[in-house]
Amino acid sequence: MRKLTFGMNVSLDGYVAAPGGDIDWSVPSDELFQWWSDRVAATGLALYGRKMWETMSSYWPTADQQPGVTPAEVEFARRWEDMPKLVFSSTTRTVDWNTRLATGDAVAEISRLKTEDGGPMDIGGATLAAAAMRAGLIDEYVLATAPVLVGGGKPFFTALDNWVDLNLVETREFPDGVVLTRYETRR
Numbered sequence: 001m002r003k004l005t006f007g008m009n010v011s012l013d014g015y016v017a018a019p020g021g022d023i024d025w026s027v028p029s030d031e032l033f034q035w036w037s038d039r040v041a042a043t044g045l046a047l048y049g050r051k052m053w054e055t056m057s058s059y060w061p062t063a064d065q066q067p068g069v070t071p072a073e074v075e076f077a078r079r080w081e082d083m084p085k086l087v088f089s090s091t092t093r094t095v096d097w098n099t100r101l102a103t104g105d106a107v108a109e110i111s112r113l114k115t116e117d118g119g120p121m122d123i124g125g126a127t128l129a130a131a132a133m134r135a136g137l138i139d140e141y142v143l144a145t146a147p148v149l150v151g152g153g154k155p156f157f158t159a160l161d162n163w164v165d166l167n168l169v170e171t172r173e174f175p176d177g178v179v180l181t182r183y184e185t186r187r
Helices: 030-042 050-057 060-065 071-082 106-115 126-134
Strands: 004-011 015-017 045-049 085-088 099-102 121-124 140-146 166-173 179-185
Touching: 004 126, 030 071, 030 140, 045 050, 045 106, 045 126, 050 060, 050 085, 060 071, 085 106, 106 121, 106 126, 121 126
Parallel strands: 004 121, 004 140, 045 085, 045 121, 085 099
Antiparallel strands: 004 015, 140 179, 166 179
């Protein structure tokens, strides 16, 4: 059975984006950026909602052509393009860069994908992750918590009907005071 992980940069007060979708506060240090890049390289399939897909696909396919691009960004862009991706959307019509589109029930499709053979899956985007979270499909949570309070916006966690018990499996501090924590779901 494939493992499903939800991980994102998050503010100390629990948001992945501030009001208006602002994520300027979440720019990672070089070390944290490399950690995320290595994670992308190890991902068997990335699951994206429409908004996360639009954010990622609007930048990474041409990142290597941007002024001042770093070698780490070029590497991440290559890894991101190579990584298999599945976008869940009822409005998006076309996808590129090793990506396919799903227009049906996301929870049913994610449940099906978890039973297949293959590498680990990462889910990106708080809205899609919320549906998987409520359905009890997430096996691991990764929070790169930045020392900033944004006061509102898009929360990392959704409202749940039941508690989810977790085991802490890793804690790591990065420059700029970011603390990464990984938790596995107790089953």
